[in-house]
Amino acid sequence: MTSTDETRLDPTDLVRLGGRAGRHLPGRTEGRGRRIAIVAARFNGGITARLLDGVFDALEESGVARADVTLAWVPGAFEIPLAAQVFAGAGADAVVALGAVIRGETGHYDFVAGECARGIQDVQLRTGVPVVFGVLTTDTVEQALERSLPDESNKGREAALTALEMVGLIREVR
Numbered sequence: 001m002t003s004t005d006e007t008r009l010d011p012t013d014l015v016r017l018g019g020r021a022g023r024h025l026p027g028r029t030e031g032r033g034r035r036i037a038i039v040a041a042r043f044n045g046g047i048t049a050r051l052l053d054g055v056f057d058a059l060e061e062s063g064v065a066r067a068d069v070t071l072a073w074v075p076g077a078f079e080i081p082l083a084a085q086v087f088a089g090a091g092a093d094a095v096v097a098l099g100a101v102i103r104g105e106t107g108h109y110d111f112v113a114g115e116c117a118r119g120i121q122d123v124q125l126r127t128g129v130p131v132v133f134g135v136l137t138t139d140t141v142e143q144a145l146e147r148s149l150p151d152e153s154n155k156g157r158e159a160a161l162t163a164l165e166m167v168g169l170i171r172e173v174r
Contacts, residue, residue, distance in 0.1 A: 041099030051156030081119025134159030
């Protein structure tokens with residue numbers, strides 16, 4: 001997903017539009033007391049490791065205690081949904097799914113990327129536990145490296161913050 005200046009939500013619009021609702025839930029990334037599971041794919045693991053650095057940075061900055069974070073490795077992206085389902089059923093507040101599926105010369109990419117995404121979506125809808133899709137699906141290694149830079153643009157960081165925001169939203173609504 002790409003966000004540009006033209007498509008990015010202006011913070012003043014968030015406040016303005018929230019003022020037009022009876023109840024406004026703008027989203028927060030408070031991490032204290034949140035139990036987060038991370039399911040990481042070993043295939044293309046160099047990219048996954050870079051995403052993990054972003055996840056750990058975001059969780060730490062948001063106040064998630066190290067003891068409340070579980071990291072599990074699976075062989076590849078195709079195996080992520082099953083592990084995510086296990087963690088969702090075992091009391092995790094959210095699951096962050098990480099990996100990288102990079103297009104090759106065969107149709108394998110389409111099957112792995114699509115089934116991983118579908119499986120992750122199925123798990124979160126079935127369990128009510130946020131399972132965040134932090135699996136890069138890129139055409140090239142260079143694109144994967146760009147999306148896993150050690151800065152604010154790191155998609156692992158974004159996935160961790162999304163997980164915390166969704167946990168907070170669900171708790172506020174329930």
